[in-house]
Amino acid sequence: MTTNPVHTDGNQVPPLDDDLAYVLDRLTGIHAGINLIRDGIRLLALDRHSADKTQTLLAALAGSSDGTDILTALAHLVARLSTADTNPCLRQLPLDQQKAAQQHGETALFDLTDPQLHQPASEASGAIASH
Template sequence: MTTNPLHTAGNVVPPLDDDLADVLDRLTGIHAGINLIRDGIRLLALDRHSADKTQTLLAALAGSSEGADVLTVIGRLVARLSTADTNPALRTLPLDRQKLAQQHGEQALFALTDPWLHQHASEASGSISQY
């Protein structure tokens, strides 16, 4: 018997808050890949999860100590897209612009993989297993 029944009428998953819904809406139509990400985030936000699944999701989104999370993947993608060696669309830019784009992409990767940025999601995930 559980002390916190999950599937009760009073325990429905609420709709998206205005801030999250607004950001998702503003990302509409940029690229099919972004639309898939939006759909995935919407599903994650509105789906019913167990405490164990929530713990796993928090770690997978931004709280992995091993760098196996969505935030790290986004950082790596930003670095890839901003580098002419891995994004041929940038090869037509002047060399100084290519290098500047690459530098900013590398800085974004550094920032998005900073352990401090992942710390709070990791602690949120860890706090769930402590009950």
């Protein structure tokens, strides 16, 4: 029985780089939902992917042309969590604080959904598609 030459040391998925590992470690224990996101990011980073799957992942993470990607979903979540109408715990704050939080959340939504922010991931996905 011969070994498949694809499965060599040089073909292994490398461990997380220090920057990504640091960020994921610092997010530990904040909330079960954040832990799930961390686990998903870790899985995506360490799993073996095909070129086609990588192209799809780049678009789904931050490079969708129609705004259906994880970055856009996170932007909407930030806006939701910073608004008293959709996050009842903020209703106990003074009105000026509620409005300030909402304004910052809306600014984050605007900035994070800017098509120019998504363009590089879209282009990375497209570069793989033309492979």
